Amino acid sequence: MxxxxxxxxxxxxxxxxxxxxxxxxxxxxxxxxxxxxxxxxxxxxxxxxxxxxxxxxxxxxxxGFVNSHCHAASLIFRSLTDEGSVGKALYGLAFRLEGFVSDEEWAELAMLACADMLCAGITTINDIWHHPAGLAEAVARSGLRATVAEKVFDVHLQELHLGDYTRYRDQGEQRLRAAVDFAEAWHGKADGRITARISTHASDTCEAELHKAARAEADRLGLGMHIHAAQAPTEVAQVRAEQGCGPLVYLRDIGYLRDDVVLAHLTFADADDLAAVAETGAGYAHCPTIYPRRGVYPPLWDIKARGIRTGFATDWMMNDPFEGMRNAMHACRTLRGDATELPAAEALWHHTLGAAGALGLADDIGSLExxxxxxxxxxxxxxxxxxxxxxxxxxxxxxxxxxxxxxxxxxxxxxxxxxxxTLFDSAAALGRVKSRVPRWTDLIGSLDAAADPQQGDCGPCH
Ligand SMILES: [Zn+2]
Structure with missing residues (x-):
């Protein structure tokens, strides 16, 4: 039978x-x-x-590949932030351009990004960005699985390139309320394929009270958290100046770090920072395509040796997990001078079951069992x-x-x-994004004309 x-x-x-x-x-x-x-x-x-x-x-x-940290709609920055000084690329351009992009445009970019992710074999993403409802709707339509979070911060990102860390408390509170509203509206939707997290953008872009308030909301809602941490020298310097310690020690000491937090990057984390991560059991999203582009690479071997749950991720713009795995293998082998470092099986594990583990989803996804x-x-x-x-x-x-x-x-x-x-018209999604290029080109031109960005090395990522 x-x-x-x-x-x-x-x-x-x-x-x-x-x-x-x-x-x-x-x-x-x-x-x-x-x-x-x-x-x-x-x-x-x-x-x-x-x-x-x-x-x-x-x-x-x-x-299916699990993408443990990304900004799906960030594909707007393709080719704009890949060359030149990182300070100029990110703090000088990306953070400033973001403020001029409409929710409708973010939603169109998110729809195209869902096509990009799915066609690359990525079945789960863990995303922080503006207008998360636009991404959630695209995820619901496309059939992708996603953990989505609103981006909470209390600085003016467009002013960071001037070294201006003025805190705007009302903005921080408003964005946290929006994050909670999003989570309450979308968590568990699309037949359970969408889950929500609470995400303070980075250790330096929120003051301690906002990080703590976000932690309290995540606990109240029973949700995990997601944050960029030790991604940039600028960030580490800012936290050291304000708090007298590294960003992960700081996040641990204010009660933010737990095993339900996903940390992106850890590129500039020192030994005390990594010890704080290991001690709290937080998960780690490692983004092997963006680091070598910025001329840096976090010590993956050390992070893994400390028992930190580690998954691979695409971060932004380039969403090919095969290229990511190869970038990780090549970087680790070169930096270690050892051709046996990061075997192929382990690289694939980090983009499947390992990434599911970093997100706390290993009981449900990441392997075929x-x-x-x-x-x-x-x-x-x-x-x-x-x-x-x-x-x-x-x-x-x-x-x-x-x-x-x-x-x-x-x-x-x-x-x-x-x-x-199969579930939506990806050619139409492509056409909508293409039709926006003239406006975005004009916007970039006007930012270039007004720019006087810091030329320092602000960091690898976003
Ligand atoms: Zn990122």
């Missing part, structure tokens, strides 16, 4: 990312009610009675750059690209088919 299932996904290779990380030759994943019923070697013909079948010969199956949510990706291996494909982790992690993603499934539902989103 065949077992009835909703979906059967088959492939020449299955990378379940389960305990011990075995790769399965001729594997399959059976899905029922949005969850994995079975993941392993192919069963005999007739074992399953599947309503749908995906994949086939020349295909590999992996869990019975009972977990059916979030998976089918890759087309019949490509000149992938063959001959011998099936180990290096075959996948060193050679595959986001453009090899053929099908994507979230909660057992197919959201990408033949490399295109």
């Amino acid at each position: 065949a077992t009835e299932i909703d979906l059967l996904v088959v492939g020449d290779y299955l990378y379940p990312m389960s305990e011990g990380l075995p790769v399965v030759r001729d594997g399959e994943v059976a899905v029922r009610d949005g969850r994995v019923l079975y993941a392993g070697p192919r069963r005999e013909l007739g074992h399953w009675q599947a309503a749908r079948v995906l994949g086939g010969p020349g295909r590999a199956i992996i869990p 019975p009972g977990k949510k059916a979030d998976l990706v089918v890759l087309d291996l019949d490509k000149p750059h992938l063959q001959p494909f011998y099936g180990g982790y290096p075959a996948l992690v060193f050679y595959a690209k986001a453009s090899d993603v053929e099908s994507v499934v979230v909660d057992g539902r197919q959201v990408v088919e033949q490399g295109r989103p």
Whole structure:
């Protein structure tokens, strides 16, 4: 008697990312009610009675990528902040441009970003940005899974490039109220695919009282938190001047750091800061594509050796997890002078189960095991750059690209088919963003004309 299932996904290779990380030759994943019923070697013909079948010969199956820290709509900054002084790029341009972008534009960018993420095989994101409701609506439509947070801060970001850290308490309180309103409206929506976090933007862009008030709201609502920490020398210097310690020691001492906090970057964290992270059990989002671009790299090996839960992330603009994994491997091996540093299997783990763990979601996503949510990706291996494909982790992690993603499934539902989103018109989303380029070009021109940005090294990221 065949077992009835909703979906059967088959492939020449299955990378379940389960305990011990075995790769399965001729594997399959059976899905029922949005969850994995079975993941392993192919069963005999007739074992399953599947309503749908995906994949086939020349295909590999992996869990959906988990993106533990990003700003989906930040793709507006593509090519604008990749070159030159970081101080000029971020504090001088990005932070200033953000203030002129409308909610409607953020929503359009978020819709395109959902296409970008899904088509790259990313099935879960953890996002902080302006207008989170716009992203939440795009996530609901697109079929993506997301943790979303409003960006709370009490400075004028557009003035930081002048070294002006004036606190605007009303603004901070208003943004925290908006963050709470967003969380109350959206947490658990889209069949549970959307969850909310409370996010103070960075250790330096909120004063202590605002961080503490945000912590209290997160506790009241039972939500986790998300923050940039030790991302920039400017930030570390500001916190040291105001608090007399590093940013993570500071966040621990005011009661903010706990195991439900996701920390992005830790690039400029010192040993005391990292000890504070390890002591509190906070999760860490490591963004391997942006660091080398800025000429810096956090000591991933040290952070992992301290037992800090670590996941990979795209941060902003470039959302190719394969490129991210390779950037991490190349950077760590070069910096350590050791070709065995960060093996391919470990890199993939950090972008799947490891990232799920950093977000506190490892019981539900990150690997293909019975009972977990059916979030998976089918890759087309019949490509000149992938063959001959011998099936180990290096075959996948060193050679595959986001453009090899053929099908994507979230909660057992197919959201990408033949490399295109199935639930919304991604060409229309692309067209809307393209139509805005002349206005944004004019805006950038007017900022350039008015700019007198600090040329110092403000940091790697955002
Ligand atoms: Zn970021």
